[in-house]
Amino acid sequence: xxxxxxxxxxxxxxxxxxxxxxxxxxxxxxxxxxxxxxxxxxxxxxxxxxxxxxxxxxxxxxxxxxxxxxxxxxxxxxxxxxxxxxxxxxxxxxxxxxxxxxxxxxxxxxxxxxxxxxxxxxxxxxxxxxxxxxxxxxxxxxxxxxxxxxxxxxxxxxxxxxxxxxxxxxxxxxxxxxxxxxxx
Amino acid sequence: xxxxxxxxxxxxxxxxxxxxxxxxxxxxxxxxxxxxxxxxxxxxxxxxxxxxxxxxxxxxxxxxxxxxxxxxxxxxxxxxxxxxxxxxxxxxxxxxxxxxxxxxxxxxxx
Numbered sequence: 001x002x003x004x005x006x007x008x009x010x011x012x013x014x015x016x017x018x019x020x021x022x023x024x025x026x027x028x029x030x031x032x033x034x035x036x037x038x039x040x041x042x043x044x045x046x047x048x049x050x051x052x053x054x055x056x057x058x059x060x061x062x063x064x065x066x067x068x069x070x071x072x073x074x075x076x077x078x079x080x081x082x083x084x085x086x087x088x089x090x091x092x093x094x095x096x097x098x099x100x101x102x103x104x105x106x107x108x109x110x111x112x113x114x115x116x117x118x119x120x121x122x123x124x125x126x127x128x129x130x131x132x133x134x135x136x137x138x139x140x141x142x143x144x145x146x147x148x149x150x151x152x153x154x155x156x157x158x159x160x161x162x163x164x165x166x167x168x169x170x171x172x173x174x175x176x177x178x179x180x181x182x183x184x
Numbered sequence: 185x186x187x188x189x190x191x192x193x194x195x196x197x198x199x200x201x202x203x204x205x206x207x208x209x210x211x212x213x214x215x216x217x218x219x220x221x222x223x224x225x226x227x228x229x230x231x232x233x234x235x236x237x238x239x240x241x242x243x244x245x246x247x248x249x250x251x252x253x254x255x256x257x258x259x260x261x262x263x264x265x266x267x268x269x270x271x272x273x274x275x276x277x278x279x280x281x282x283x284x285x286x287x288x289x290x291x292x293x294x
Binding site: 027030031034035038039042043056059060063064067068123124125142143144164167168171174175178 | 188189190192193194196197200201202203204206209210212213214216217220221
């Protein structure tokens, strides 16, 4: 029988320790993990969905599903990567269920970039919006989450060659788009 | 870390990462988890109660059926059992027993 730690002790503990407690059914420990990871997961989902409310909704689903299945997590040290994978899966499920058609990369790239109005503030999210969802996923995981090609491939079930191609073409597309606004 | 990433884009991604207000999200998420926990406890209680009710309903029928089955088996076995108690049954069963013992002993020796 494990005794729940005090909130102060949890806040000072390493993530691996807190995750180990959560795996053993400590709800307060899981709450601490939510507090620590919410920013990362919400930012990731905001980049992917480009919709703050939807991103928060999907992030909440991620944490609820994580809470339900954390007992199946083998290594507490892998909690961060496991949660990120869960978030990506939830986003992909959302894409499928909302019947958003995933355009082929070639189609997406051949689409001319719409000229923004002068009043429109060009930012990275707008540039990301021009990418096909699968390309955006690979680009965001690589640039925002710092994941390697192999990690992205393992986490998304996209072949590694396709991941490389998505990142390469996505980067070119972002550069091309942002160049118009003198950003990077 | 990827080796083929554009450093300018990497910097842009890092710069545009916004710190998010966590209080509202945390409160809502922890409340949702709490709701799920209560729901799970209720489901478990309902499942246990359902199993108990089912067991109470089925036990008499199960006992009756089992009793009837064993009664039938005993009834069906009565005639062979009576036959087994006759000298003729002993005459037949003894050589079979000896044969079985001989065969098992033979196997053990090898």
